[in-house]
Amino acid sequence: MLSERRLQVLRAIVQDYVGTEEPVGSKALTERHNLGVSPATVRNDMAALEDEGYIAQPHTSAGRIPTDKGYRLFVDKLAGVKPMSPPERRAIQNFLEGAVDLDDVVARTVRLLAQLTRQVAVVQYPSLTRSTVRHVELLSLAPARVMLVLITDTGRVEQRMIDCPAPFGEASLADLRARLNSRVAGRRFTDVPRLVEDLAEAFDIEDRGTVSAVLSTLLETLVEENEERLMIGGTANLTRFGHDFPLTIRPVLEALEEHVVLLKLLGEAGDSGMTVRIGHENAYEGLNSTSVVSVGYGSGGEAVAKLGVVGPTRMDYPGTMGAVRAVARYVGQILAES
Amino acid sequence: MLSERRLQVLRAIVQDYVGTEEPVGSKALTERHNLGVSPATVRNDMAALEDEGYIAQPHTSAGRIPTDKGYRLFVDKLAGVKPMSPPERRAIQNFLEGAVDLDDVVARTVRLLAQLTRQVAVVQYPSLTRSTVRHVELLSLAPARVMLVLITDTGRVEQRMIDCPAPFGEASLADLRARLNSRVAGRRFTDVPRLVEDLAEAFDIEDRGTVSAVLSTLLETLVEENEERLMIGGTANLTRFGHDFPLTIRPVLEALEEHVVLLKLLGEAGDSGMTVRIGHENAYEGLNSTSVVSVGYGSGGEAVAKLGVVGPTRMDYPGTMGAVRAVARYVGQILAES
């Protein structure tokens, strides 16, 4: 519907507004972008864009600012993803390579992403439900006390204490450990319940209580939702925005503390490719004045978790998307190597 | 030096200012606290307090606000620690008891502390250096690849991958595992280096490379400073303060992201008992307008880590100190049980 020039005008408005943080007027537009037409013409285009809901003016006789719908069009049609420069890529890789364990990988990723985008970074730990089991370890800590350690292919380690209904010998423990691992090692988490279903039957009657305790703890660990963890960083960047911000910063900080909300948010984002949610597109009210750029990452072809950034709707979308994509790619590599 | 009444005046000023967030004048003071003297008398006292540096006026002809020195006197001499009410205690206990693992304990503690104090909560993970070893586990993941899992008495689990210089058989692994545990289980981390010093000598020449690799990884894990982790929560509470805040909130958020800084801060606090650092008493500049209340906690008599809150110097010290102390006590209990 919109003529080519009008789209250019919208693009120019978004770019200028993102740069200056101030409503942009027709005259300034013609000066900074060579559109080849006069301010008056641009004014007509702006009026049309406003009618369509792509831009709005905060007050009569102020410049225009993009609406959520305007940003949406910008992201979908007018802007690409700005690739990282080779030096930036090298810096990312170097920074991530020094990590010693999964916690460190995630921590570094958060830090990196926050620095690159100068926004709030959110990184989800590789999800248990999409990973495979590398190893299950059982440790006898006391006659009737066993510790279960679960190690995933993404390097994540979970442990649980189990109180046994009856004393459980070292031999039985070794037996159980061996049987468990032969069945589940290398298998996907979702398959585990089926694979261990009948395992208790192989044991003596007096050990079955403990075996089922171990199995049920294992299954619990696999499904436990609250084990979907994530890490946040760069919250200080929130203060870079708007003088008006005390009002908008509050709900954002609250949202960031609600990891459950964030996980849901990431979960709703598309599974493949990058997702950008702009302003009111975010279901959670506290984030209605922010945009969330997220993407899945994983050690192989498949995504095991997501990462992204939260920033004002007035953000540099191409640059942010480029950084998010690049970081996700390198984190995937690092995970595959470890 | 200061007469009893002047101390009372200071106490009243602190209490009122904490409550109202506005400079407090002589008239308001006499109305809200029955000091038994007239405003004029209070004015004289205030002048004296100002001379001594306990209070200050933001502008001529405004009320007074306490200085850092004033808060210091208040905390040291004029205020006690407000104990939690029995219902509050029960709530704390209930909330902490549902935790499934150490991460969960820490996460719940942060949340709880932030809610109770309505400020930013900081909880350090039980420090490795003061813990004892519960168990060391070695897992063979590939012919020349071993995973080291270290379990502490506080429930903390650390894992490291080790690439072996030569293939390492299951038998050797079991041998090493048994020897390691018999030497270090139950011992303090600081003793471990001495205890495993000569362990490699017991092995065949071709296995020694791997054994030393394992040992050095173990020792690294023990000393690695960056393993001093902590968790933060309640940052949204920062927005409750001051209209002027955009300026002061920024450095605080930055400080909170610098876990290294926070760990140093906690480390500097006294080892036993509660420490209150007020305003400029904090070495880190970004926290010069905040106070930090911290205390050690631990599963036994000894502290294994610290926790605390960061808030404006204008905080409710008795209440905050009460909450911090109570939470530390219950976390200690929970850790002892697990």
Add this chain to the structure above:
DNA sequence: CCTGGCACTCTGTCCGCCCGAGTGCCAGCC
């Protein structure tokens, strides 16, 4: 040593004013 009174000093706010940026519209031109 306390008290009441008084003059003084600020701050915060409200009001009116003006300026400038930006708009919408219209008539004219290509």
Add this chain to the structure above:
DNA sequence: GGCTGGCACTCGGGCGGACAGAGTGCCAGG
């Protein structure tokens, strides 16, 4: 038909003066 220049209009933000209120310091008297 679409672009352009011109023009009148609107509104927000900044500036300055006036004002009220809170709070102070000081002093003389009890």
